[in-house]
Amino acid sequence: MKKLLGLLVLGCAAWFMTELVPPEPNATPTTPVKWTSSQQCKECHQEVFAEWEDSWHAKSWIDEDVIAQSDNFSNKVCIDCHAPRGVFETGVGNRVLPRSSRRAEGVDCLACHLLPNGGVAGTISMPSAPCKPEAILDLSRVAFCAGCHDQHKTxxxxxxxxxxxxxxxxxxxxMPFRNGDPNRGRHHGMAGGHDLNLVQSxxxxxxxxxGDQILVTVENVMGAHSFPTDERSRAADIFWRPVTADPDARGGWTHLHRIRDPYRTEVDIPSTLLHALASQDKTGDSPRRTIGFAPPQGAIEVALFYxxxxxxxxxxxxxVWKTEEVTDPLMDSSLVHRVVVP
Amino acid sequence: MRAGLNPGQLGGLLGLLFLASCGRGDNSTEPAIPSLAGVVAERLANLTAADTEAPVPTTERMELTQELLQTRVHGGEFRDLAFKDLATLGKAAVLPLAQWARDGSLDNALRQAAVELLGVLAQEPSGAAASERLLDLTTTATEPWLRAHAAWRLGTSHSDHVLPRLVLRLNYESDPEAFLWVASSLARGGCLAGLGGLMDLASRGDERATRAQAEITWIEEQLADSAAKLLQRWSSSEASALPLAAPSEAQLSEIWSLVQDLSGDTFALRPVDDARYILSHLGPWCARELAAALWDTDPYVRLHVAQVLERMGPRARETEMALVVALTEVQVAPAVAEALGSVGSPRSLKPLLAASQADQPHELRVAAVRGLGDLGLPGALDTIQELFRELKDPSQEHLQDLRLASAKALVQLGSGDEASTWLLQQMEHGPGNSDAEQAIGLWLTKGTAGGRLGFEAALRHWQAQSDPPGSIPSAERARSRRTARGQQLSQVLDSLIAP
Structure with missing residues (x-):
């Protein structure tokens, strides 16, 4: 037991000497590491890096849908947020500026963690770590995400x-805690619209x-922002069809209603977003919408596609198909919910 | 802000600025580097904006204008008299007329007459208020015929302050007739940004094509050149030589208001992008103004102005030296490097070569290499070739975006053979695969144009894999397109690059 205590004391002393005692003034300073790429983070932060690498932040430049919708980024307004310079460079809550290099890394580690002085922002300060993170509360503020995510008003x-x-x-x-445990840090996969479970909830x-009508009601129950949020890209469609013997059969659908905020040049299309549940108190917008239609006799199924x-x-x-001509929405969407009306 | 460049980096760039300034024939010495200043605020303070105010109409005035409009439309021999009476009301008639023009419950002939009279008032020296309402109708009226009519009337306005905001309609107008008159009125105001669109409308062979052609003919007569040549000149450094109307102080004030929209005070990117769109579609007079804003205290202004000049391309050639000097400003330098490539001045070769060197920040190097590729001058070839070869080393793996930029530049400089194998690998497996795919397409196109053996067939196979017109490839489809292209090209690549 004494040996164990002795080891513990020695260990603490060693830690104290290395971490808490300031270096000698004439000690040779180590050259500070210059953080130029997220790849530099990989060695120490393997779990976080793997989560990020699998996230849509990491694919913000190389995702084929983004490439198609930005015309391979010839629509340069997209570059600012799809390959941003550091949030801290222009300040939390402000617009980010576009990068010229490493664009394929998308919204990378440096975009969120690099400080203007070359240091690294983190949730705890740890001078002993190679990147010497500095605890910056701003990382957890909503305003931190706003520079990009409020460009689409989320x-x-x-x-x-x-x-x-x-x-x-x-x-x-x-960005919930891993397994709900605050000690395990936050998950860097940043689940969003690509996560069907999240969309379904x-x-x-x-x-x-x-009577002769079928009334279809769709409601935004998540309440934190519109469904779908985002301008232009995201959409949700309601389709119906007569009940078929095989519920997994493709095709036979008829379009009923679209929920979407149009792009700024789509001047003739109205915004049909479902506003946030809780916003009723502040904006009066309803999160619930009912659409009526008169189908032919017999049971039908109604489905929401994201x-x-x-x-x-x-x-x-x-x-490209016109939405009203689509009979098989699953060719380019995900099934969110389906209900059968006898 | 210049602290980001170390003394060595700054010294290297300054030396090359000196080289760049030599040979101008005006005994220039090393160009002075301006300090950051509140350029936008100062310009706006010194320019007088157009007086667009108009008196709020009384009920009597509203009724009077409506009666006169009724007479104008239905009044037989009193028609011209009613028109004259309306004109004498001057500014006092502006808001009532705008309101009647918009009123969907009125007869369309009456509304059309209201727009017609706004057009007449806009021809007066104090017609800015009427022009403003015509622009408002052009921009926000829900009925396409009304937008078209108002845009047409703007073509005879004497107030050019509306011209920059009219440019934005080229991006948003969905009705071809309204677009036609927007483009025409812009040309009449000295801005040829819509000429290409007019030519497209004229080629469609419908009834509208005749009207578009008539407008083109008018433009050709006024500017004494064919439309195709005019379009070419407008997109080149020759734009400064076109006999276009000089902008009024009121228009310059509009321009600087748009520059202000680029600042960090504007949070949303959409208005920023609108301002960028407008400014980059204006004439060389706009570029001359913008050069000063490269030294504004607001980093957003500096960066976005560089982007505007990049989009203007050779039309902004007069700003070349201002851009070269701005290469020393670290926050904006990468955007400036790309602008220099697009503006296309031979004088920027040496500063761009300096900016591509290993002692410069990586961000700047990548942009400078892109700029050198766009510039397309053979003087860059050795440097780019050397860079491409250096970056082959596995220790340089982290600089692969620089290698991709240099590979693409080699293609642009006509020496893409060396990079083609690597580009093919990048297209199939690398992170910048769409850029690599574009570069290979360009390489094949250039080889075909140069009559090189085997290139024409290879390009044909390449193009056969293109997405059908109007289609939007899914991720799956894009991957299979690249795979098919890769497989086909790898079979013939050795023979294409054989000496």
Whole structure:
């Protein structure tokens, strides 16, 4: 036992000497590491790096949908947020500036963690670590995400809800603690619209018969921002079809309603976003919408499909379908909910 | 802000600035580097904006204008008299007319007459208020015919302050008729940004094509050149020589307001992008103004102005020295390097070569190499070739985006053979695969144009894999396209690059 205690004391003393005692003034200073690429973070932060590498932040430059919608970034307004310089360079809550290099790394480690002085922002200060992170509370603020994510008004939508006062905020839903344990740090996968479970939890779909009509009700129940949030890219569509013997059969669908905020040049298209549940108190916008239609006799099924791009493409040749002509939405979307009306 | 360049880096660039300034024939010495200053605020303070105010109409005035409009439309021999009476109301008629023009409950002939009269008032020396309302109708009216009509009337306006904001309609107008008149009115105001669109409309062979052609003919007569040549000149450094109207002080004030929109005070990127769009589609007079803003205290202004000049391309040639000097400003230097490549001045070769050297920040090097590729001058070839070879070393793995930029530049400089194998690997497996794919496409196109053996067939196979017109490839489709292209090209690559 004494030996163990002795080892512990020695260990603490060694740690004290190396970590807490300042270096001799005439000690040879080590050259500070210059952080130029996220690849430099990989060696020490393997778990975080793997999460990020698998995230859509990491693919913000190389994702084919982004390439298509930005015309391979000839629409240069997209570059600012899809390959940003550091958030701290222009200040939290401000716009980011575009990078000229390492664009394929997308929204990388440096975009969030690099400080203007060349240091690294983290959630705890650790001078002994190679990157010497400095605890910066701003990393967890909603304003930190706003520089990019409010370009499509997501943060503004959240601010209009009472959640701005009570929470949850961006990190609670999109960067939760690993396994719910604060000691394990936050997950850097940044789940969002690509996560079908998250999308399914955000919205409900109901349908009932009333006389000759079927009333379909779709509701944004997640309440933190509009469904879908984002301008232009994201969309959700409601389709219906007569009940088929095989519920997994493709095709036979008829388009009923689209939920989407149009791009700025789509001047003739109205915004049909489902506003946040809790925003009723502040904005009066309803998160619930009912659409009626009169189908032919017999049981029907109604389904909500979620889209990462506003158009429907034929997977074989990329041909674009008019939404109202689509009969197989699954060719370019994900099924969120389906209900059967007898 | 210049602290980001160490003394060695700064010295190297300054030396090359000196070289760049030599040979100008005006005994120039090393160009002075300006200090950052509140350029935008100062310009705006010294320019007088157009007086667009108009008196709020009384009920009587509203009724009077409506009666006169009724007479104008239906009044037989009193038609011209009613028109004259309306014109004498001057500014006092502006808001009532704008309101009647917008009122969907009125007869369209009446609304059209209201727009017609706004057009007449816009021809007066104090017609800025009427021009402003015509622009408002052009921009926000829901009925396409009304937008078209208002845009047409702007073509005879004497107030050019609306011209920059009219440019934005080229990006947003969805109705071809309204677009036609926006483009025409811009040309009449001295801005040829819509000429290409007019030519496109004229080629469609419908009824509208005749009207578009008539406008083109008018432009050709005024500027004494064919439309195709004019378009070419507008997109080149020759734009300064075109006999276009000089901008009024009111228009310059508009231009600087747009520059202000580029600042960090504007949070949303969309208005920033709108301002960028407008400024980059204006004439060389705009570039001359913008050069000063490269030294504004706001880093957003500096960077976005460099982007605007990049998009203007050779039309902004007069700003070449200002851009070369701005290469020393670290926050904006990468954007400036790309602008220099696009503006295309031979004088920027040496500063760009200096900016591509290993002692410069990586961000700047990548941009400078892109700039050198766009510049396309053979004087860059040795440096780029050397860079491409150096970066082959596995220890340089972290600089692969620089290697991709140099490979693409080699293609642009006509020496893409050396990079083609590596580009093919990048296209199939690398992170910058769409850039690599574009570069190979360019290499094949250049080889075909140069009559090189086997290139024409290779390009044909390459193009056969292109996505059908109007299609948008899914990720899966893009991957399979690249795989197919890669497989086809790898079969013939050795024969294509054989000496």
């Amino acid at each position: 943060v503004t939508q959240w601010r209009e809800t009472p959640m701005a006062d009570t929470g949850p905020d961006c990190l609670d839903c999109h 955000a919205v409900t779909l109901e349908a009932e018969r009333e 889209k990462l791009a506003p158009y429907y493409r034929d997977p074989s040749d990329g041909r």
